[in-house]
Amino acid sequence: MKNSIIYIVLFWSAFAFSQNEQLAQYYYDKGDFEKAKISYEELLNSSPSNTQYFLRTIDCYQQLQQFETAQKVIQDRYNKYKQGVFLVELGYNFQLQKNDAKAKSYYEQAIEKIRTNPNDVYGVGNSFEKKVLLEYALRAYQTAMSIQPNYNFNFQIGMLYGQLGQTDQMIDLLLTESYKNPQNANLIQTQLSRFMNGETDNTAFKDAMRKALILRTQKDQDVFWNHYLSWFYVQQKEFGKAFIQEKAIYKRDPESLSSIVNLGQFALNEDETDTAEEIFNFILQTTKDRDLLIQTNSSLMQIKIDKAQEKEYPLINSELQQLLITYEITPFTLSLQIIQAHFLAFNLKKTEEGKDIIKKALELNLNAYQQADAKMELADILLLEEKFNQALIYYSQIQLDLKNDVMAHEASLKAAKTSYYKGDFEWALKQFKELKAANTQLIANDALEYFLLINDNTVADSTQTALKQFAKGDFLMYQNKKQEAIAQFQGILKTFKGQEIEAVTMLRLGKIYESLKDYTSALAQYQQIIDHHGDGIYIDEALFFSAEIYNDELHNAEKAKPLYEKVIFNHQDSIYFVDARKKYRELRGDKNL
Numbered sequence: 001m002k003n004s005i006i007y008i009v010l011f012w013s014a015f016a017f018s019q020n021e022q023l024a025q026y027y028y029d030k031g032d033f034e035k036a037k038i039s040y041e042e043l044l045n046s047s048p049s050n051t052q053y054f055l056r057t058i059d060c061y062q063q064l065q066q067f068e069t070a071q072k073v074i075q076d077r078y079n080k081y082k083q084g085v086f087l088v089e090l091g092y093n094f095q096l097q098k099n100d101a102k103a104k105s106y107y108e109q110a111i112e113k114i115r116t117n118p119n120d121v122y123g124v125g126n127s128f129e130k131k132v133l134l135e136y137a138l139r140a141y142q143t144a145m146s147i148q149p150n151y152n153f154n155f156q157i158g159m160l161y162g163q164l165g166q167t168d169q170m171i172d173l174l175l176t177e178s179y180k181n182p183q184n185a186n187l188i189q190t191q192l193s194r195f196m197n198g199e200t201d202n203t204a205f206k207d208a209m210r211k212a213l214i215l216r217t218q219k220d221q222d223v224f225w226n227h228y229l230s231w232f233y234v235q236q237k238e239f240g241k242a243f244i245q246e247k248a249i250y251k252r253d254p255e256s257l258s259s260i261v262n263l264g265q266f267a268l269n270e271d272e273t274d275t276a277e278e279i280f281n282f283i284l285q286t287t288k289d290r291d292l293l294i295q296t297n298s299s300l301m302q303i304k305i306d307k308a309q310e311k312e313y314p315l316i317n318s319e320l321q322q323l324l325i326t327y328e329i330t331p332f333t334l335s336l337q338i339i340q341a342h343f344l345a346f347n348l349k350k351t352e353e354g355k356d357i358i359k360k361a362l363e364l365n366l367n368a369y370q371q372a373d374a375k376m377e378l379a380d381i382l383l384l385e386e387k388f389n390q391a392l393i394y395y396s397q398i399q400l401d402l403k404n405d406v407m408a409h410e411a412s413l414k415a416a417k418t419s420y421y422k423g424d425f426e427w428a429l430k431q432f433k434e435l436k437a438a439n440t441q442l443i444a445n446d447a448l449e450y451f452l453l454i455n456d457n458t459v460a461d462s463t464q465t466a467l468k469q470f471a472k473g474d475f476l477m478y479q480n481k482k483q484e485a486i487a488q489f490q491g492i493l494k495t496f497k498g499q500e501i502e503a504v505t506m507l508r509l510g511k512i513y514e515s516l517k518d519y520t521s522a523l524a525q526y527q528q529i530i531d532h533h534g535d536g537i538y539i540d541e542a543l544f545f546s547a548e549i550y551n552d553e554l555h556n557a558e559k560a561k562p563l564y565e566k567v568i569f570n571h572q573d574s575i576y577f578v579d580a581r582k583k584y585r586e587l588r589g590d591k592n593l
Contacts, residue, residue: 028056033063058089067097084113085123092131107136111143118148125156134160152177155184162195167205170195171212179224193235203585206236223249230259237582239267239275247282257287264299273303294327298335305343313347329360334370337361338377345381346480354381372398372407379414384479388422409438413446420450421475423468429454445575452537453504460500466492470501473508482512503533507541519549540574543567551583561587 024039037060044053054077061070070093078086091106110124121144128137138160141153154177161170174192178185196206213232217225226245233242246260264279276299283296301320308316320340327333337357345354358378366374379394395418398411416431432454435447457467469492476485489509492501506525513522522545529542547563550556564587567580574580 024056028060033060036060037064055089058093062093062096067093083123084110084117084120085127087113088124088127088131088133088136092133107133111136111139114140114143115147118144118151121151121153125153129156129160134164138164152181155188158188159191162191167195167208168212171205171208175212175216175228178228179222182224185228189231196235217245223252227259230263234263234266237270237272239263239270239272240278243275243279243282250286257283257289257292261292261295264296268299268303273307277303290327291332294333294336297323297327298339301336301339305339305347308347313343316343317348329364331364331366331370334361334364334366334373338373341377341381345384351381351385368401369407372402372411376407376411376414379411383414383418383421388418391418406440406443409435409440409443413438413443416447416450417478420454420471421478423471425454425458425464425467425471429458456537457500466496466499466501469495470505470508473505477508477512482516486512503529503536503538506533507538510542510545514545514549517553519553523549540567540571540576543571544574544576544580547580547583551587557587 020039020043024036024043027033027036027039037057040053040057040060044050044057047053054073058070058074061067061073071090074086074089074093078090087106087110091103091110094100094106095103107128110120110128114121114124121140125137125140125144128134128140138157141157141160145151145153154173158170158174158177161167161173171192174188178188192209196202196209209232213225213229217229226249230242230245230249233239233245242263243260246263250257250260260279260283264276264283267273267276267279280296280300280303283292284300287293287296301316301323304319305316320336320343323336324333324340327336329337338361341354341357341361343354344350344357355378358374358381361374362371362378375394375398379391379398382394383391392415395411395415399408399415402408402411412431413435416428416435419425419428419431429451432447432451436444436451438444438447453470454467457470458464461467469488473485473488473492476482476488486509489505489512492505493509496502496505506528510522510525513519513525526542526546529536529538530546533539533542543563543566547560547567550563551560561584564580564584567574567576568584571577
């Protein structure tokens with residue numbers, strides 16, 4: 001009984017202490033420094049050695065301009081512990097009072113303290129960094145390393161060089177550190193990526209990085225630098241150049257193709273299909289690994305199907321059949337079986353044959369993810385046949401079997417679209433709303449698009465008449481009935497002229513015309529949005545898609561450039577902002593991106 005009482009007292013003491021800490025943090029974040037000061041003083045009295053409480057108390061004194069109190073408390077702390085970090089705090093207290101001479105005196109004392117006790121560098125250097133006293137932080141780390149050569153603050157020093165604008169020194173030091181201590185390479189590359197891909201124009205930094213890496217590959221034959229240069233090119237989405245480095249690495253160390261396989265997938269994910277095709281063909285010519293051959297052939301066939309014209313379908317069908325004869329019907333060839341089923345159903349309109357392939361695949365000894373892949377394809381084909389409820393059953397099975405997995409989210413998105421196609425907008429809207437918060441950005445963006453579409457057009461028209469017609473057009477697009485979809489969307493433009501649905505209908509028509517390579521008609525639709533719906537939510541897409549046509553298809557840089565420019569300067573929140581900025585810089589002549 002006595003022990004129970006002790007435990008209860010301890011529990012409530014800890015709970016009360018936690019509550020006090022939260023209250024102090026609340027006042028501090030709110031900017032009520034008088035109340036925050038009182039709370040932190042109480043916490044500090046309870047835990048006198050707690051440095052965080054001490055520093056927060058000092059910060060409250062300074063926010064309230066109680067500098068003399070702060071000075072006395074800091075000085076007492078220094079007299080007790082003799083740590084250099086409190087010299088920095090004393091200096092900063094004088095800096096806040098515009099007494100730069102005294103501030104400098106204490107900062108210099110903190111640096112000297114490191115000379116007598118190098119361990120002080122951890123508190124001193126960190127304190128200087130937090131107060132953005134970067135030059136002093138740099139000197140602190142350099143001083144410690146000069147006294148204790150076994151100390152390594154190269155990462156911290158490199159990052160400080162970057163913040164001080166000394167990018168050449170930063171790059172040189174961090175690259176050297178990566179080579180000497182490869183265990184730090186991932187951390188360093190993460191920080192270098194932040195500098196390369198920041199909000200500001202970092203062309204000069206990227207140029208310096210490129211030159212430094214090329215110079216090192218020329219001077220040092222270690223494949224480490226080829227790996228690093230390949231990583232750099234991947235960051236810039238220059239997959240062809242990364243492939244050159246990976247081939248050089250493989251030639252000298254032909255043990256694994258994994259880096260080249262990953263590179264091919266990166267290129268494919270970024271729609272760099274020509275480079276991806278080149279990489280996959282290299283893998284086919286190089287490997288004898290059966291699983292890798294199947295995986296690579298699957299990727300190449302998908303690229304071929306995506307590019308194919310209808311007249312090429314018979315040849316593709318024969319190639320798929322031959323591959324499955326060569327590698328046989330097993331769980332290992334599931335990717336090829338799914339591609340064949342999808343091709344038969346969606347391209348050759350042979351849905352029964354497509355379903356038969358998947359049903360036979362589901363009889364194989366598949367793992368949970370393979371079963372989900374097969375069920376997803378079967379659901380897609382059933383949806384193609386307008387068997388909405390049957391499709392929903394399979395999508396729901398995937399959601400239940402792989403809860404919280406990316407694949408489950410994809411199935412949820414497809415289920416939401418199925419509800420949308422069949423006109424069940426209330427249920428679809430609920431699902432899209434939940435999926436807006438998905439971890440996968442593509443799923444979240446797609447869900448947001450449909451959420452806004454349904455929500456906006458329901459507000460504008462409670463009968464949802466236009467939305468029903470629009471969903472029918474979207475479903476025709478899903479069925480790859482492009483001419484019927486064009487007629488459906490054109491009918492919407494005539495019937496609902498000037499209404500909420502107009503802009504997104506023009507956008508859909510533009511994308512269909514693009515897929516048919518009718519770029520004149522696509523541009524005409526996007527121009528209508530630009531001219532008449534400039535304040536709507538689809539203007540950034542109309543600008544970007546128009547720019548892409550001029551740049552990639554019509555090779556008219558002069559017309560593309562101002563369109564990209566409008567996305568950059570007028571639509572910074574657009575999901576196309578980063579791509580628009582990169583393309584604009586390329587057209588402007590900034591080749592070293």
